[in-house]
Every structure is written in structure tokens, then in C-alpha cells.
Amino acid sequence: xxxxxxxxxxxxxxxxxxxxxxxxxxxxxxxxxxxxxxxxxxxxxxxxxxxxxxxxxxxxxxxxxxxxxxxxxxxxxxxxxxxxxx
Numbered sequence: 001x002x003x004x005x006x007x008x009x010x011x012x013x014x015x016x017x018x019x020x021x022x023x024x025x026x027x028x029x030x031x032x033x034x035x036x037x038x039x040x041x042x043x044x045x046x047x048x049x050x051x052x053x054x055x056x057x058x059x060x061x062x063x064x065x066x067x068x069x070x071x072x073x074x075x076x077x078x079x080x081x082x083x084x085x086x
Contacts (some may be wrong), residue, residue, distance in 0.1 A: 010018075
């Protein structure tokens with residue numbers, strides 16, 4: 001710890017405080033990420049799912065307006081039967 005404080009021209013106390021502050025910030029960020037993960041998984045736990053085909057049809061309508069030539073590619077994906085969670 002002494003060599004680090006010499007390298008940055010700071011006291012050992014300052015280095016310790018900075019280290020603890022950064023650790024606490026990282027822990028808070030990790031807790032927030034975990035909270036968001038649990039919130040995102042709640043619809044899955046409730047069994048709320050959407051058929052991917054429905055998503056593609058919606059996307060196809062949107063792209064048809066903006067990029068008509070791309071619509072044919074999306075419309076050709078009719079063999080998809082996967083589900084995604086909302």
C-alpha cells in the first residue's frame with residue numbers, strides 16, 4: 001500500500017478511501033444489474049411469451065414502409081417456430 005501511495009503521491013488513507021469508494025460503486029452497479037435481470041425475467045416466470053412469427057410479421061410491415069426490397073427476405077422466413085419471452 002505504501003508503494004502505491006508513493007507512486008500516486010497520495011496518502012495511504014486516500015488510497016484506501018479511493019479503493020473502498022470504487023468497490024462500493026461496483027457493488028451498487030452489480031446490484032442494479034441483478035435487479036434489472038430479475039425484473040426482465042419476471043414475464044418469463046409468468047409464462048408470457050410471444051411467437052417469433054408475430055414479431056417478424058410486425059417487423060415486415062414496418063420494413064415494407066421504409067425498405068420495400070427487404071420485405072421479401074423477412075416474408076421468406078416462414079419456417080420459424082421459436083418463441084421468445086416478453
